[in-house]
Amino acid sequence: MYKDLEARLHDIFWNNEPDADESHLLEKFLLKYPGKALELGCGSGRLLLPLLQKGYNVEGVEISKDMLALLQREAQKMRLCPQVYLADISQHKTSTQYDAITIPAFTLQLFSRDAALSTLIKLRGMACEGAGLYITVFIPWPEILDALEPDAWHPDKETTLSDGTIARCKTRHQIDRTSQSLSRDQHYTISDNSNTILEEQYVHQDLEWYLLPELILMLNQSRWKFDGYDADFSLGNKDSDASLLTLYASAV
Known part of the structure; x- marks a missing residue:
């Protein structure tokens, strides 16, 4: 983690x-x-x-x-x-x-x-x-209300770093409304200006909401x-x- x-x-x-x-x-x-x-x-x-x-x-x-x-x-x-x-x-x-x-x-x-x-x-x-x-x-309202399609990658975060490379995070999720749990896969990347990926990492995260x-x-x-x-x-x-x-x- x-x-x-x-x-x-x-x-x-x-x-x-x-x-x-x-x-x-x-x-x-x-x-x-x-x-x-x-x-x-x-x-x-x-x-x-x-x-x-x-x-x-x-x-x-x-x-x-x-x-x-x-x-x-x-x-x-x-x-x-x-x-x-x-x-x-x-x-x-x-x-x-x-x-x-x-x-x-x-x-x-x-x-x-x-x-x-x-x-x-x-x-x-x-x-x-x-x-x-x-x-x-x-409270993950976009996921709860299906404003974000489950099991599909969505752009989540993006910023330009001090060296000019671009950091991004894409996310896909599954949701269980009965147990109030959210599972997320996240794909972190750092790319150059031509969108060539220089570094990447996949992360899985399980969350509860209340x-x-x-x-x-x-x-x-x-x-x-x-x-x-x-x-x-x-x-x-x-x-x-x-x-x-x-x-x-x-x-x-």
Whole structure:
């Protein structure tokens, strides 16, 4: 998961997405729950490193060795010394109790439903009383509503890199609406100006999606109290059918 070319292009594509920045929500959340924080799925540090730079006390857990290598490289440039752990959260052991735990950027959806609930339960055990929990998920409406044809390749992302080559990602999917699961194949390429492929990688990804009532139920089952949500990374937006939902909860 998130290796090689996919890892290298992850932040480049993400930063080109319109209205995809949730850092302002994270900062507001961390101000409400000051102290030691943990980011689950910290990746290359796209969110974590700027928070450290601003003085927030955030540690990270990441399962991808390639993403953590990118994080350490960027941290060195920024003269930061982040505390990050290369681990599967289900195997990660720590005696640290956190004042805030964040699961941004749809990381929770990479777990199976059972594993997602187990993870929320484990994180509750790593949280101080009164600690806060932050989760961002997306609802794949284009796939759900068949705006994208299944089993067909669709252009997904494209950007020109600093050396003039072109990075692209194509995606095809299968969807199971009963189990609310989405399987995606992604084809990452780097091409020259004549469209000759210089580098490529195929990746398979399985995702779960959740509507708001199920998320609230999962929080209750794992002893987190649901405190509210924002939609589409917009403070005060309460459209529960939006594409992006950011949930807030507290340890009880």
